[in-house]
Amino acid sequence: MIQITNLRKTYQGVDAVKIDHLELYPGEVIGLVGNNGAGKTTFFRLLLDLIRRNEGEILSKGNSITETEGWKSYTAAYIDEGFLIDYLTPEEFFYFVGKLNQLSKADVDDFIATYHVFFDGAIINKGKYIRDFSKGNQFKIGIIAALLGRPELLILDEPFANLDPSSQLRLVDMIKSMATDYKMCIIVSSHDINHVSEVSSRILLMEKGSIIKDIAGGDAAYSEMVDYFKIR
Amino acid sequence: MNLSVFLSHQWLNFWRSRNANKSLVIQIILGFFYLLIFIEIAALGIALPFILKEKMAATNPISIYTSYLIYYFLIGLLARFQFQELPSLSIQPYLTQNIQRKYMLRFLNTRSLIHFINFLPIFAFIPFTLVVVLPAYGAMAAICFCVALFALVLNNHFLNMYIKRKTVNNAWFFFAVLVFIAALKGLDYLKLLSFEKASSSLFLSILHYPLLCLIPVAFALFIFTVNNRYLKSHLYIEELVTEKKRKGGKSFAFLDRLGDIGEMIALDLKLIFRNKRPKSLVILSAVLLLYGFMFYPKYIATNNDAMLFFFALMIIGIFIANYGQFLFSWQSSHFDGMMTYNTNMHQYIKAKFSLFLTVCTLQFLIASFYGLLSWRIVPIQLAAYLYSVGVNSFVTIYVSTYNYKYIDLRKSASMNFQGIGAMQWLQSLAITFGPALLFFLLNRFAGFWYAIIVVSLPGIIGLVFHEAIINWLVKQFNFRKHKILEGFRER
Numbered sequence: 001m002i003q004i005t006n007l008r009k010t011y012q013g014v015d016a017v018k019i020d021h022l023e024l025y026p027g028e029v030i031g032l033v034g035n036n037g038a039g040k041t042t043f044f045r046l047l048l049d050l051i052r053r054n055e056g057e058i059l060s061k062g063n064s065i066t067e068t069e070g071w072k073s074y075t076a077a078y079i080d081e082g083f084l085i086d087y088l089t090p091e092e093f094f095y096f097v098g099k100l101n102q103l104s105k106a107d108v109d110d111f112i113a114t115y116h117v118f119f120d121g122a123i124i125n126k127g128k129y130i131r132d133f134s135k136g137n138q139f140k141i142g143i144i145a146a147l148l149g150r151p152e153l154l155i156l157d158e159p160f161a162n163l164d165p166s167s168q169l170r171l172v173d174m175i176k177s178m179a180t181d182y183k184m185c186i187i188v189s190s191h192d193i194n195h196v197s198e199v200s201s202r203i204l205l206m207e208k209g210s211i212i213k214d215i216a217g218g219d220a221a222y223s224e225m226v227d228y229f230k231i232r
Numbered sequence: 233m234n235l236s237v238f239l240s241h242q243w244l245n246f247w248r249s250r251n252a253n254k255s256l257v258i259q260i261i262l263g264f265f266y267l268l269i270f271i272e273i274a275a276l277g278i279a280l281p282f283i284l285k286e287k288m289a290a291t292n293p294i295s296i297y298t299s300y301l302i303y304y305f306l307i308g309l310l311a312r313f314q315f316q317e318l319p320s321l322s323i324q325p326y327l328t329q330n331i332q333r334k335y336m337l338r339f340l341n342t343r344s345l346i347h348f349i350n351f352l353p354i355f356a357f358i359p360f361t362l363v364v365v366l367p368a369y370g371a372m373a374a375i376c377f378c379v380a381l382f383a384l385v386l387n388n389h390f391l392n393m394y395i396k397r398k399t400v401n402n403a404w405f406f407f408a409v410l411v412f413i414a415a416l417k418g419l420d421y422l423k424l425l426s427f428e429k430a431s432s433s434l435f436l437s438i439l440h441y442p443l444l445c446l447i448p449v450a451f452a453l454f455i456f457t458v459n460n461r462y463l464k465s466h467l468y469i470e471e472l473v474t475e476k477k478r479k480g481g482k483s484f485a486f487l488d489r490l491g492d493i494g495e496m497i498a499l500d501l502k503l504i505f506r507n508k509r510p511k512s513l514v515i516l517s518a519v520l521l522l523y524g525f526m527f528y529p530k531y532i533a534t535n536n537d538a539m540l541f542f543f544a545l546m547i548i549g550i551f552i553a554n555y556g557q558f559l560f561s562w563q564s565s566h567f568d569g570m571m572t573y574n575t576n577m578h579q580y581i582k583a584k585f586s587l588f589l590t591v592c593t594l595q596f597l598i599a600s601f602y603g604l605l606s607w608r609i610v611p612i613q614l615a616a617y618l619y620s621v622g623v624n625s626f627v628t629i630y631v632s633t634y635n636y637k638y639i640d641l642r643k644s645a646s647m648n649f650q651g652i653g654a655m656q657w658l659q660s661l662a663i664t665f666g667p668a669l670l671f672f673l674l675n676r677f678a679g680f681w682y683a684i685i686v687v688s689l690p691g692i693i694g695l696v697f698h699e700a701i702i703n704w705l706v707k708q709f710n711f712r713k714h715k716i717l718e719g720f721r722e723r
Binding site: 069072075076079081082083084086088097100149 | 568576
């Protein structure tokens, strides 16, 4: 799915991201952990070609993400509010993203309906612009909009941080089933090592821009992370 | 916690805001610009009494001056609707602090008074009072006259604050007052009812019976109290700022047929109509359509085709210039998203061009009615239209790829220089003065029709080869894409 070689991004001479080699495969749920400033969000932005890398290459299905734009058709992301058009209502935003993915309004309506539990009656048909929603609800809108095109690569930055407990658990289930049902490659960053170890099939631990651990998810990963973060 | 602390915070807020960190050159240009406006207004204010004295020697300058005061205050109210903001949000961080409400109210009221519009009367009233009223009626009358006028300014000020706080939809009120003023002027013009005379006699009576100035003072106090009481009982951020109306629903169904590009244009239209700053710019573009009535007749009479062309460019091209100067910046708050949604840049840029083309065509069609003034207007406007869509639109898109500045959509447009860089100034010069100069030279040395054809030609070429130009623009955009994104993330 994604092949990274010699990726390097520096700010004022300091490495923000430095990854020599990394491959991501379909069907994987990758949990990205690391303390603040480890370079998680910068890495995500590099994956989406939102910042210019100093060195290296990122290939998506074998094509450079800078030279081509085809990756946009199967890649979706939600990093922050910068991915929401805040003067639209949620419905309008879904229709907009849906249309770009060749979905009709009816398709979008059907799709949204399957997530009504996740939305908890707080999003649809409220007559509010996205900018007037709470941060948690904006996050829900962003996540569902990212799912609209049934992407093959999904990038979520700290999705658990702003959600209420029920939604966090629902999201864990959603991510797991999407990866198995649709063979999606999902990358999730989080500070919640509980959720991350539960949801991920593979965990990448970042420190000062580099990936210092690349381990399989599960209980063993959980205790390894506890050990790592305790020292700090 | 006294007032000066609040105000010093505001002062810091002004100087430390993101957009205050502009380059020195821009600061100097802006400073010069402000100074120029200031000097002009001061000079006009000081010269006014002398002009009136000289030109209207036969009639009484005071009666002329006072007859227009009614319009001054009405138009002032209108201007306030448009330009004056409620400073409500600035108290948000203080609400949870140990500060008594009355201090916050005092701050809100004082803060709202510090506004450009409230400093104008100093120049409009005081020189006139000193030069004309004082010698004729004496000190007592002059002082009371001034007191009455300033009381009316405050009256307008707090009335506007109150209306803005009370009503959700200012636009309706704005047009009501506009129609009211037009009706007054119309009745005056048709000599049915003279409000100018009424205005004059009202203010003259203050000069004869100075104590009458207490009436406007009482009015001002009354509206101030009403406003204050309302504020006191609504000192919650949500009640002070949010609108209660149900949002959304308005869609542009006719654009559906255009596919993804139509969807992008609809997005731009929603951006315009749902956000303060672009909305006021577009309203300005619509108002500018009326400028023809002001300028065309004069230059038709003097056969000055170059000036006609210059104003035609302004009238028809203003949307491109106004909206286009921040073409990508308007979307700066969600540009990360725009760059990852499932679209390609060609489509994105083409949608921008199509928006320009659509609106500009609309402006051209409406402006065509000016052809009734003189047939020469028709070819001149056609040339201006072709130049605008075929050249200026692409130039504007190109220049936009150099604009890395974030824009907050919700701030109002007046005196808002957020996101303006040196490029924008150069651009606005280049896209109006350049072709106007070309037209002037050709018209003078080669003839009217040569000028029309030569100026239209690049526009036609641009339209014919628009696909190729868009491809080139996409390349230009991609060169600077990361820089734009980085700039937009800096808030």
